[in-house]
Amino acid sequence: MYYCGPTVYNYIHIGNARTTLWFDFIRRYLTYRGYDVTYVMNYTDVDDKIIERANLEKIPPDAVSKKYTAAFERDMAGLGARPADILPRATDHIPDMIDTIASLIEKGFAYEADGNVWFAVESFEGYGKLSGRTLEDMRAGERIEPHAGKRHPLDFSLWKAAKEGEPSWESPWGPGRPGWHIECSVMSTKYLDMGFDIHGGATDLIFPHHENEIAQAEAFAGQEPFVRHWLHAGLVQMEDEKMSKSLGNFVLAKDILERQSGESVRYWALAGSYRAQPSFSEESLRDAEQAYERWKTFYDAAAHLLGQEMPEVESEPRRPMTEPIASEGPESFVARLVDALDDDFNSAGAFAAVHEIVKEGNRLLEAAQRNEDAARKDLIEHVRVFLEMTNVLGFSFAAEAADSELVAGLVEYLIDLREQARKEKAFDRADAIRARLLELGIALEDTPAGTRWRLGG
Numbered sequence: 001m002y003y004c005g006p007t008v009y010n011y012i013h014i015g016n017a018r019t020t021l022w023f024d025f026i027r028r029y030l031t032y033r034g035y036d037v038t039y040v041m042n043y044t045d046v047d048d049k050i051i052e053r054a055n056l057e058k059i060p061p062d063a064v065s066k067k068y069t070a071a072f073e074r075d076m077a078g079l080g081a082r083p084a085d086i087l088p089r090a091t092d093h094i095p096d097m098i099d100t101i102a103s104l105i106e107k108g109f110a111y112e113a114d115g116n117v118w119f120a121v122e123s124f125e126g127y128g129k130l131s132g133r134t135l136e137d138m139r140a141g142e143r144i145e146p147h148a149g150k151r152h153p154l155d156f157s158l159w160k161a162a163k164e165g166e167p168s169w170e171s172p173w174g175p176g177r178p179g180w181h182i183e184c185s186v187m188s189t190k191y192l193d194m195g196f197d198i199h200g201g202a203t204d205l206i207f208p209h210h211e212n213e214i215a216q217a218e219a220f221a222g223q224e225p226f227v228r229h230w231l232h233a234g235l236v237q238m239e240d241e242k243m244s245k246s247l248g249n250f251v252l253a254k255d256i257l258e259r260q261s262g263e264s265v266r267y268w269a270l271a272g273s274y275r276a277q278p279s280f281s282e283e284s285l286r287d288a289e290q291a292y293e294r295w296k297t298f299y300d301a302a303a304h305l306l307g308q309e310m311p312e313v314e315s316e317p318r319r320p321m322t323e324p325i326a327s328e329g330p331e332s333f334v335a336r337l338v339d340a341l342d343d344d345f346n347s348a349g350a351f352a353a354v355h356e357i358v359k360e361g362n363r364l365l366e367a368a369q370r371n372e373d374a375a376r377k378d379l380i381e382h383v384r385v386f387l388e389m390t391n392v393l394g395f396s397f398a399a400e401a402a403d404s405e406l407v408a409g410l411v412e413y414l415i416d417l418r419e420q421a422r423k424e425k426a427f428d429r430a431d432a433i434r435a436r437l438l439e440l441g442i443a444l445e446d447t448p449a450g451t452r453w454r455l456g457g
């Protein structure tokens, strides 16, 4: 799986974050269903926008790309996304790109003019097959920059001749830097080979970026397909327009994360189909937060009641396609989740299945609070399934409790009280503190260096 990652020249807006979250989720879900997924996401770290930004911030271009790569990683971690398996940077692959461009010239798909190299769209028969448009449609529909030396207005840049003060690399056509499109063709096939399974991005990349990726890769390899399945995520709308930096109507992910929990933003981003074009509003974020709180409240109440009996979930549960899932009992909620997600990643159905199990779980919780033993057992099973389902959607409740500073502070305080009791030879009180903590799932261990604690008994 390959996903067109960010051009690292600025903080990402919530639309970029949503698309990135979605492809991380698709990768997670396919892994859950038993596929062995290799996930590649590139960083575009050489680009006009990065050079502009460098001039603006008065720092070198590579400092710009380092700064915003780190910011991207921070934002995505805050939203619960895992890094891709392979994260190639364009500037680490310049020789590979030069080799591909040289070969495209040799095969008659590209030409050089004044230190620039252009891809000749008329030389590639399948040009337009992804977007379903002819050269004439595209020419009429796009604003095309005229450039001396181009043979056809739609010919696109493979190599840009160096300009004064810009980063550049030596090449057979003189110093310069690669165009944006060539990096994705070269890096995706380098790590995944021709004919890889899934290529992702947002719908605004279909033309020209993905159309150009196909032309370059298939012309170079002399075979098709470049990619077996294209998946395009819809664009987040802001007041009925697409959210974009160029339109100036964007909200940065980092600003939202300062006032909302990562979980509630993740809920907002994933609860509707990847193809949808959700409208962004503070109200829609608040709705997501409230819905997520229902899950969290259930988890907290169950953890409080069950204490040490609280089930744990594997960090990466698996439900391979080949293994049937029971259609009765708590497992039936898993069956509903996978039925939904197996259908073009219908996340709305999956989120509904989680709300259903929470509803049933709350009913069992009340019964268990009345000391009904059967309900308690049933509740434990439902919590286990709930944790598996939410884990697949990228929510991890257990880890949150373990990370909580508040929990750590309270446990340290109780350890101090116990220590004091022991010094006063009030061993009954000291033992009672230890026993009570153990009931809550916190184990104490006395070492020569002092008392240590850990979660999970």
Ligand SMILES: [Zn+2]
Pocket: 003, 004, 005, 184, 209
């Ligand atoms: Zn790309």
